[in-house]
Amino acid sequence: MKTKALLFMVLCLCCMGSVQAQQDGRIPAKGFALDAPDGKFRTYEFTRHALGDNDILIETLYAGICHSDIHTVHADWGMPVYPLVPGHEIAGRVVAVGKDVTKFKVGDLAGVGCLVNSCRHCDECETGDEQNCTGRVLTYASKDYHHGNELTQGGYSDNIVISEDFAIRIPDGADLKRVAPLLCAGITTYSPIDFSRVKSGDKTAVAGFGGLGHLAVKYMVRRGAEVTVFDVTDDKRQTALDMGAVRYVNINRPEEMEGLEKQFDFLISTVPVGYDMSSYLKMVRRGGEMAVVGLPSFKEMPSIDANTLIHIEHCKLYGSLIGGIRKTQEMLDYSVSNGIYPDVELIEADCAAIDEAYRNVQQGKVQFRYVIDMSTMK
Ligand code: NDP
Ligand code: ZN
Numbered sequence: 001m002k003t004k005a006l007l008f009m010v011l012c013l014c015c016m017g018s019v020q021a022q023q024d025g026r027i028p029a030k031g032f033a034l035d036a037p038d039g040k041f042r043t044y045e046f047t048r049h050a051l052g053d054n055d056i057l058i059e060t061l062y063a064g065i066c067h068s069d070i071h072t073v074h075a076d077w078g079m080p081v082y083p084l085v086p087g088h089e090i091a092g093r094v095v096a097v098g099k100d101v102t103k104f105k106v107g108d109l110a111g112v113g114c115l116v117n118s119c120r121h122c123d124e125c126e127t128g129d130e131q132n133c134t135g136r137v138l139t140y141a142s143k144d145y146h147h148g149n150e151l152t153q154g155g156y157s158d159n160i161v162i163s164e165d166f167a168i169r170i171p172d173g174a175d176l177k178r179v180a181p182l183l184c185a186g187i188t189t190y191s192p193i194d195f196s197r198v199k200s201g202d203k204t205a206v207a208g209f210g211g212l213g214h215l216a217v218k219y220m221v222r223r224g225a226e227v228t229v230f231d232v233t234d235d236k237r238q239t240a241l242d243m244g245a246v247r248y249v250n251i252n253r254p255e256e257m258e259g260l261e262k263q264f265d266f267l268i269s270t271v272p273v274g275y276d277m278s279s280y281l282k283m284v285r286r287g288g289e290m291a292v293v294g295l296p297s298f299k300e301m302p303s304i305d306a307n308t309l310i311h312i313e314h315c316k317l318y319g320s321l322i323g324g325i326r327k328t329q330e331m332l333d334y335s336v337s338n339g340i341y342p343d344v345e346l347i348e349a350d351c352a353a354i355d356e357a358y359r360n361v362q363q364g365k366v367q368f369r370y371v372i373d374m375s376t377m378k
Contacts, residue, residue, distance in 0.1 A: 031158065048159070059092050062090075062179070062180040063156050064342075066184050072141055085156055092110060112155065168183065169329065185211045205263075206270065228264070229245045235364075267289075344368070
């Protein structure tokens, strides 16, 4: 009996690169978690579901810090379940593949964004808009009903297991340390810019020149559009102009806001805090479009009244959530082939460094995007 049990154990302890699955096939992982909205990061050991036939196991090499991570862990959008490992901008290397996997092989580079699964049969899934599927499973803080309702845990960790259908191929030659933020900040801006068909010569604007906003500038400059940038300080004025923007507006300087009514064909708002949305909408011309992607805390959620809407003269206002898997692959291929990457600051995979990065993002002290170099994890 004893020998049988030992044999079973040996068979089940499959080796996956440097990761050893447990007896029940679950995969040990180590990451950085918070235990409360006002908590500090601590190292956290947990397990991920076993590698299914269509799954791949990715060793995390880089993980971006998105403002959405900060909103989520601080309970800005409702109380999440803790311990919570954030991170939905993941770039890494495939270290194991399930027996039916065709898209990846061991050694390939792969990325993960905000989604790890969906219902796969609704209209949204059929059309490649899995982000709008009511059964979508987010990369972290989401109940994974495909795996016994366990809570998903994100990319501030040494590995992730994901269905190959939701992993993104990272093209050869990509600048890997700058790829991770494209998986959320990139697709979230690329998708509405594409949806609104921004083209050469269009007058466009970006509200909020942070992680998302600076990628919106790069995408629209690449398309030949004229870009105006709005932010709240003078700090990034020169950087915006160097990036190809034609104008930078510090909204706290009233004189810079003059003469901008009904100017823009397209405006994308990435503002992460409470603000007057109508002040931006009024700058969109008749027939123009404004896409809202910034999602402030529920406590300070901007709204727009009917009177303002009626008087804006037929411009279109819409919201946009990340993007589907096909679109994300398209965005990544496009970004890499056009050399469009985020400006990143690498930080160590260390609790204090991540705590500090969070403070800096909230205090406007980060230039654009922090990326955790997971290879430095102890
Ligand atoms: P960042 O903090 O990197 O960037 C936000 C920028 O907006 C900062 O430069 C900030 O300035 C600036 N800002 C603040 N208030 C204003 C204002 N009134 N007008 C113009 N600029 C302003 O955040 P991210 O880019 O990472 O994320 C932005 C938002 O997008 C977040 O709410 C995030 O949750 C959301 N998001 C939405 C997604 C979607 O699918 N729709 C996906 C990913 C993110 P300062 O730093 O000086 O305060
Ligand atoms: Zn994000």
